[in-house]
Amino acid sequence: MPHTHPIELLRFNTCGSVDDGKSTLIGRLLYDSKSLMEDQIEAMEKSATITGGGQINLANLTDGLRAEREQGITIDVAYRYFATPKRKFIVADTPGHVQYTRNMVTGASTANLSIVLVDARQGVIEQTRRHTYIAALLGIPHLVIAINKMDLVDWSEERFTEIRDEIEDFLPKFGSFHDVKFIPMSALSGDNVVDASTKTPWFEGPALLHHLETVHIASDRNLSTFRFPVQWVNRPNNPTNKELHDFRGLSGQIASGIVRAGQEVVILPAGIKSKVKEIWSYDGSLAEAFCPQSVTICLADDIDVSRGDMIVGLENLPGRSTDLQARICWMNQRPLSAGKKFYLKHTTQMVQVAVTQIENRINFETFDAEPNPAGLALNDIGTIRLKTAKPLLFDGYETNRLTGSFILVEQGSNATVAAGMLFPPLEAAKPEYADFAI
Amino acid sequence: MSSYHLDHLQYLETEAIHIMREVAAEFERPALLFSGGKDSICLLRLAEKAFRPSDIPMPFLNVETGHEFPELLEFRDRRAKELGAKLIVRTVDEAIAKGHAHPAPGEISRNKLQIPVLLGAIEEFQFDCAIGGARRDEEKARAKERFFSFRDSFGQWDPKNQRPEIWNLYNAKLNPGENMRVFPLSNWTEMDVWEYIKKEKLEVPNLYFSHERDCFWRGGQWLPVPPPHTDSTKSDPFAGARPKQNEPIKKMIVRVRTIADMISTGMIESKTDTIDDIIAEVAAARVTERGTRADDKASEAAMEDRKKAGYF
Numbered sequence: 201m202p203h204t205h206p207i208e209l210l211r212f213n214t215c216g217s218v219d220d221g222k223s224t225l226i227g228r229l230l231y232d233s234k235s236l237m238e239d240q241i242e243a244m245e246k247s248a249t250i251t252g253g254g255q256i257n258l259a260n261l262t263d264g265l266r267a268e269r270e271q272g273i274t275i276d277v278a279y280r281y282f283a284t285p286k287r288k289f290i291v292a293d294t295p296g297h298v299q300y301t302r303n304m305v306t307g308a309s310t311a312n313l314s315i316v317l318v319d320a321r322q323g324v325i326e327q328t329r330r331h332t333y334i335a336a337l338l339g340i341p342h343l344v345i346a347i348n349k350m351d352l353v354d355w356s357e358e359r360f361t362e363i364r365d366e367i368e369d370f371l372p373k374f375g376s377f378h379d380v381k382f383i384p385m386s387a388l389s390g391d392n393v394v395d396a397s398t399k400t401p402w403f404e405g406p407a408l409l410h411h412l413e414t415v416h417i418a419s420d421r422n423l424s425t426f427r428f429p430v431q432w433v434n435r436p437n438n439p440t441n442k443e444l445h446d447f448r449g450l451s452g453q454i455a456s457g458i459v460r461a462g463q464e465v466v467i468l469p470a471g472i473k474s475k476v477k478e479i480w481s482y483d484g485s486l487a488e489a490f491c492p493q494s495v496t497i498c499l500a501d502d503i504d505v506s507r508g509d510m511i512v513g514l515e516n517l518p519g520r521s522t523d524l525q526a527r528i529c530w531m532n533q534r535p536l537s538a539g540k541k542f543y544l545k546h547t548t549q550m551v552q553v554a555v556t557q558i559e560n561r562i563n564f565e566t567f568d569a570e571p572n573p574a575g576l577a578l579n580d581i582g583t584i585r586l587k588t589a590k591p592l593l594f595d596g597y598e599t600n601r602l603t604g605s606f607i608l609v610e611q612g613s614n615a616t617v618a619a620g621m622l623f624p625p626l627e628a629a630k631p632e633y634a635d636f637a638i
Numbered sequence: 639m640s641s642y643h644l645d646h647l648q649y650l651e652t653e654a655i656h657i658m659r660e661v662a663a664e665f666e667r668p669a670l671l672f673s674g675g676k677d678s679i680c681l682l683r684l685a686e687k688a689f690r691p692s693d694i695p696m697p698f699l700n701v702e703t704g705h706e707f708p709e710l711l712e713f714r715d716r717r718a719k720e721l722g723a724k725l726i727v728r729t730v731d732e733a734i735a736k737g738h739a740h741p742a743p744g745e746i747s748r749n750k751l752q753i754p755v756l757l758g759a760i761e762e763f764q765f766d767c768a769i770g771g772a773r774r775d776e777e778k779a780r781a782k783e784r785f786f787s788f789r790d791s792f793g794q795w796d797p798k799n800q801r802p803e804i805w806n807l808y809n810a811k812l813n814p815g816e817n818m819r820v821f822p823l824s825n826w827t828e829m830d831v832w833e834y835i836k837k838e839k840l841e842v843p844n845l846y847f848s849h850e851r852d853c854f855w856r857g858g859q860w861l862p863v864p865p866p867h868t869d870s871t872k873s874d875p876f877a878g879a880r881p882k883q884n885e886p887i888k889k890m891i892v893r894v895r896t897i898a899d900m901i902s903t904g905m906i907e908s909k910t911d912t913i914d915d916i917i918a919e920v921a922a923a924r925v926t927e928r929g930t931r932a933d934d935k936a937s938e939a940a941m942e943d944r945k946k947a948g949y950f
Contacts (some may be wrong), residue, residue, distance in 0.1 A: 209646040276797060278781045279774045281827045288646045306802040349647055423642055432659040436692040444691055453656040458642065483688040490642045493654035507663050530800055545807050548663070607807045612809035619804040
């Protein structure tokens with residue numbers, strides 16, 4: 201449906217155990233919101249008659265790789281797109297298998313909302329806890345627990361309440377979501393997916409799609425503290441055009457907060473104070489800019505600034521340290537042990553880093569942090585300490601998803617081996633500009 | 639601008655600009671794949687937004703099958719010139735002549751032959767990164783693609799062993815001989831592309847608007863009649879792609895929804911004179927744009943197989 205007014209974008213991911221019906225749910229959302237095209241349906245019918253015994257399999261829509269169709273499972277994150285007149289949606293369909301937890305972390309890292317599927321017959325299983333825990337760990341603000349296959353438990357309110365109570369029992373231990381919704385549904389038949397079902401008179405609603413269309417996401421962004429990691433130095437260096445010859449802009453994407461032309465800022469790590477002379481953009485100068493806009497900032501003073509530096513406001517300075525503490529998800533076959541060296545990518549810079557200590561490992565049965573493990577294996581989550589070759593300018597992940605996160609890259613293979621969430625800094629950066637004041 | 643609110647197009651735009659700047663900062667010799675089609679037209683505007691007032695810090699690269707619509711090539715050359723960018727063109731014909739590409743007997747389409755030409759150009763110019771306009775909504779193998787898609791020294795994509803992409807932290811590390819394909823429009827849909835073209839008032843080739851053209855029916859779609867073969871010193875590049883006796887030529891009002899080359903682009907009957915008409919048509923469409931592409935219909939895994947071999 202064509203829309204004439206700008207609409208909002210919601211990113212969500214679906215996770216759950218194998219056979220909980222994730223792909224079927226997404227197929228259902230696409231099918232019922234008329235986002236499927238005839239040739240896609242035709243292709244599904246074709247593969248259904250050849251391999252599926254004649255029944256259309258909605259999961260075939262998202263399981264795009266040959267191996268996935270053969271094994272009937274989702275291996276990799278699949279992204280899907282659909283729109284209603286109210287919102288546009290980006291869906292990350294993430295695998296349920298334990299060995300693909302890293303892909304769930306990937307799909308969830310950019311999501312506003314997470315849907316965790318639970319099979320009503322099986323109830324809460326280890327995967328349910330693990331996925332809910334990861335959603336909380338990654339700071340996803342909105343959570344939906346989709347209690348699926350309700351048709352197979354005769355739409356029992358008692359069963360629904362039992363599962364909800366069990367989840368509500370352990371949720372507070374994991375952290376705080378802005379909001380949590382429990383929805384009884386059948387993805388296969390479509391009940392409570394797009395339209396409210398007549399089979400759940402005891403459920404006040406809403407259906408899943410209505411919730412996705414209306415959940416309040418405007419305040420998910422951090423607009424309070426200005427952080428601008430310098431990504432690319434923009435120097436036209438044009439000898440024939442004087443204006444361009446002197447142009448020196450600092451390009452990047454605002455990680456958080458708002459910046460205004462004329463505002464005083466601090467350039468870190470140098471600790472020098474300057475003023476925003478101009479917020480340059482292709483569409484003309486801006487009076488102000490906010491996250492996550494991509495802009496080019498020109499400073500009033502000629503200061504040596506390069507990629508990896510950070511421009512911030514005068515208040516609430518970020519931390520600055522070579523000693524870091526972080527919770528990580530380990531994503532590689534080769535386990536992590538203390539003493540190993542990696543590249544660490546944080547905002548727009550890459551530094552060398554050594555893992556000095558593995559403090560604990562989360563036990564996914566009890567969700568206790570078990571101290572001093574021998575190492576972290578694939579899909580393990582734990583707390584580590586690191587020492588970087590150069591100080592990092594950072595915030596705690598809880599307050600800033602972009603200046604509080606990093607990845608580890610293995611030297612040699614260049615594989616991305618960990619996703620890390622930083623603990624809040626012990627002390628803020630201490631710029632020396634006070635010394636310059638006359 | 640008091641609400642500090644980005645709509646979906648502004649969100650997709652800032653995400654794509656961030657990715658383009660990462661490419662400029664992280665790679666030594668990147669290139670931008672520019673065909674003149676609607677997706678790469680958006681890429682050019684995003685490059686302007688990412689890098690102006692500087693020059694766009696990478697050349698444009700295009701691989702010709704030799705079956706291109708002439709009006710598309712004219713548009714491509716003109717846009718590159720207008721933007722002051724260097725345009726590098728490598729052709730399947732050249733590669734066949736040099737023995738780098740080998741047409742399969744009886745196969746008319748040169749779609750697969752683009753792979754060795756692209757890999758050859760990457761090697762010739764030592765490109766470590768190529769930006770492309772592919773979108774995840776195009777095709778289900780593409781739905782599994784990363785923004786930064788790692789290719790080994792044979793140019794191959796390994797879908798089961800992709801680097802996880804977390805937050806906006808892209809791992810651009812390469813060993814010698816390896817390279818990266820980067821897709822800033824990954825999260826865009828066909829509708830987003832047209833809405834962006836409208837919003838930015840971007841020029842597109844006339845092929846996208848309805849025009850009169852000689853067509854013939856083959857393989858379940860209307861194909862354009864190729865231009866006449868005039869250079870008798872060369873063999874007809876469209877041999878086998880011309881209408882046969884039993885394939886009558888019909889004058890029709892048509893347009894393209896997606897552009898491959900002349901022998902794999904199905905024409906659709908349409909009356910669309912403006913971008914608004916196109917948007918309305920896309921909104922009402924009941925088949926995907928790739929539904930008009932013969933190259934994707936070969937098998938359920940046609941795209942996956944080509945990507946594993948080095949296709950973008």
